[in-house]
Amino acid sequence: MRIPVILFFVMALLCADEFPKVYNGERNQKREPISPDAAARAFQVPAGFKVTVFAAEPEVRNPIAMAWDIKKRMWVAENYTYAEKGKRFDLSLRDRIVIFEDRDRDGKAERRKVFTDKLQMLTSVEVQPGGVWAMCPPQLLFIPDRDGDDIPDSEPEVILDGFTVAKSNYHNLANGLRWGPDGWLYGRCGGSCPGNVGAPGTLDEERVPLRGGIWRYHPKRKFFEVVVHGTTNPWGHDWDQNGEGFFINTVNGHLWHMIPGGHFDRPFGRSINPLVYEEIQMHADHWHFDKTGSWTKSRGGAANEFGGGHAHIGMCIYQGDHLPEEWRGKLLTWNQHGRRLNRERLERQGSGYVARHEPDQFLAGDEWFRGLDIREGPDGALYGLDWSDTGECHDHTGVHRTSGRIYRFSYGETKEVPSASSFKGQKFNYTRNAS
Secondary structure (H helix, E strand, O other): OOOOOOOHHHHHHHHOOOOOOOOOOOOOOOOOOOOHHHHHHOOEOOOOEEEEEEEEOOOOOOEEEEEEOOOOOEEEEEOOOEOOOOOOEOOOOOEEEEEEEOOOOOOOOOEEEEEEEEEOOOOEEEEEOEEEEEEEOOEEEEEEEOOOOOOOOOOOEEEEEOOOOOOOOHHHOOEEEEEOOOOOEEEEEOOOOOEEEEOOOOOHHHOEEEOOEEEEEEOOOOEEEEEEEOOOOOOEEEEOOOOOEEEEOOOOOOEEEOOOOOEEOOOOOOOOOOOOOOOEOOOEOOOOOOOOOOHHHHOOOOOOOOOOOOOEEEEEEOOOOOOOHHHOOOEEEEEOOOOEEEEEEEEEEOOEEEEEEEEEEOEOOOOOOOEEEEEEOOOOOEEEEEOOOOOOOOOOOOOOOOOOEEEEEEEOOOOOOOOHHHOHHHHHHHHOOOO
8 A cells, every 4th residue: 555645735835825824823812921031031040141032033933943054053943833632733824944043143143034934744854965854744854955045946855754643642743853973864753643654655564663762764875763662752852972862751751861772661552562571761860740640740830849840842962161061961951841941960870871860940930931942052052942832732722823932041251163063063964974
């Protein structure tokens, strides 16, 4: 049986070239977020740190993921099609990829350019010389831009399909494109969106089953495989200075060592390998909520003394030299319900690692703060995406689509990066992807 190629953006193209008007689906239309500058001032940060607005609405709205290119520009995926429970996705809308550039290095973007606004169900973006990758479940797309003029050369190419989008837990959909130190393109997927992945037209029996976890794709060899199986809904991963991978998760443990071939604990379902004797548990010595009760009771500030709650989104392992030394090598992730940054210390233990909790950072005073991604920038500062809304992934209140912020977290004076080649975030992308 051949799986049909479903290109969601084609529907939008047939209707009109003009970007659809964005509307707020929030039930309480009288509620509005505080200003971006006020929200930046409302963060609680350690002495010497400063929070500023890199970009905000109307220049950016509903930011869901970001990536940096070798020109030190930030590429942001904006998702407008994600909708509340019952509707799931509003396909009368479209998503887009926007480029932001801080030309004078003052920590605020002066230039903004829309790369494409003809996507739907966009969850992630990654860049390389010659084009841009976009995760639009059920498909992985490549948008050619061979001359590097920031204008797509053609319609997106469907590289892979078969990434399922669940009817209920649709927030488990595939996400998280990121180049690895091995030159492979990595991604993530939640257990509630099991898929059978392959190139368009691949027979069912030749497809690779994906039942949640971390996956990767080799662009030159055109090969797809699952790296680790299990967990609930991973929405962040990165590598340390030695190339060891780690990722974060929700509900059944927040931090995991990316052990290739590993079968990790999952809250429901069975491993695809019936011979797995015992699934691996998380690699942290603590929880960010009270495990004596249900994870559903960790919301609304109930788990603040533990670290904020069960849900974690966005992750990076800081390897720059702009922040104080105690930040180097630490794993950082947004705690959604706690509206804060969890900082974890990775230590060797036996043949693997254990993560230990350090003091939480960057507590947000804005009740609308919904951190979705965090990355180290070319200047060594941290950059965080804020979806800016009143709900969360199990959205019952509607989506507020006209707000969104990108914050810059810096320390003292920022040092200018002397050259693009010194930017750690792109070493993997451009020196090893040719292998």
